[in-house]
Amino acid sequence: MTQARKFFGGGVAVVTGAGAGIGAGLARYAAGTLGMTVVLADVDGASIARLRKELEDGGAQALDVVCDVRDPAALEHLAERTRTEAGPVRLLVNNAGVEQFGYLWDTPVENWERLVRINISGVFHGIRAFLPDMLAHPGQSWVWNLSSIGGVSTAPLQAPYIMSKHAVLALTECLHQEVELSGHAGHVHIQAVLPGAVASDIFETAGGVRSGDVTAAEEQRSAMLHIKAQAMDPVRAAEVLFSQAAEGEFYLMTQPAFVGGAMAARGDSLTRRAAPALPVGGRLQPAY
Template sequence: MSTPKDLFGGGVAVITGAGAGIGAGLARYAAREVGMTVVLADVDAAAIAALRAELERHGGRALDVVCDVRDPDAVERLAATAFRDAGPVRLLVNNAGVEQFGYLWDTPVANWERLVSINISGVFHGIKAFLPRMMAEPGRSWVWNLSSIGGVGAAPLQAPYIMSKHAVLALTECLRQEVELAGHGHHVHVQAVLPGAVASNIFESAGAVEDGDVAAAEDHRAAMLRIKAQAMDPIDAARVFFDQAAADEFYLLSQPFVADAMAERADTLTRRRAPRLPQGEFTVPAS
């Protein structure tokens, strides 16, 4: 069986949202363990510049490109820069994402629109800019779109995020079929990444609510931060994702309990029962 180094080593990886969390973990693992040139894309210029310097100190090759995935022109420039300055892209990781806490009816419209434009449209912009170039290359390539354990379930007080991750999963499943239908399935591999609890700063930076039940939103943030304290290291998650990708899995899962959530979702749909309110840390009593 092929190893990640066999498939990805020596190639170019482009990772959006690479400044922190899962994106930074993927970048570190790809550069240090797999031997890839990594194009770091993020809106946080200082974060990706520091990460590039870190990777280069350890003998890696990296390029940092400031990019807001909400802007299709910026993502197109990212693709042009990556292919011109780093080489043909072997791995595209559409990872950039943000969270939102609070009751859906309390969510500020601006926060909703920002989340949709990053979590969903950002993935589309990545596909639009990179995939035609990748399909035109003769070598094998991979597209990873970041969904989440939230993409196969439901949870209160973070509906915008959960909705967006369902959308990314559906987009990725359809994209897999379309790439095959267009005759590129033999060399362009589309895969869905479903992290469970993986350490990042997404909960700290999550959108808040300004009116309504602010306490419920902040209590939920606190609950998610307690879960984060037990979360998987991003580099360990990256190792799992690369191993599963090399094994030609479609759903790349950070932890076994993500598969349990998938089975629970399937059972909910098969039995046609209403979603159950989660118990434990994920449930915050109404204020």
């Protein structure tokens, strides 16, 4: 038995943004390999219904709940259905997220607000809805908040997304301290997930700009799509993350050398108090 199956096997996992990408990969691995009951949450009801059927056809137990993480009441509803239909949560994955391309001054206000409400407030709402019960329950449990390699780096033409991932990382680091301060660190484990390139549709569905330098925004989208073919399989990414989580790591990285290199570079630039520099080759710098 692997350490991951020892800790997570048989428990309940709740995954927001489970309809595609790394969210779906985490759900597939949790259900198919670890034997977890998986609660699939997403605004795309058709996608999570298909995934639930796939998991159930494979012998797993799953529940799909349409949920918009921008709405705190929707997260409360998700938590209530999980309590009554699945049981105590062993793993909460606050994963739902969206991208945005373009110069910051060209970004539509509604795109900015949508991204902030999903990428940042969605994590907060998930914590508010689920964490109190997890703290009260005596069993071991885990909270994973999805940051990104973008949470420890910078990139032009993706400022809203990068900002949001820095925010999620800081939120998670503070939450880790608060759980320890409140005396719950022995049974509730807070971990930050920093994916590198993992296959997903986030770039296709990303917001763009309607005016200003539309070309720059779409060139950045194209650059990100170009590397998608070399991105990591989401189920393989899930395997790596679960293994690190079981080992007690705080920073969970899909590609430890790549993401770790970005962390080291960030630390070095802060130590030197160096202004952010454009990447070699120009403005089209991948960030995930």
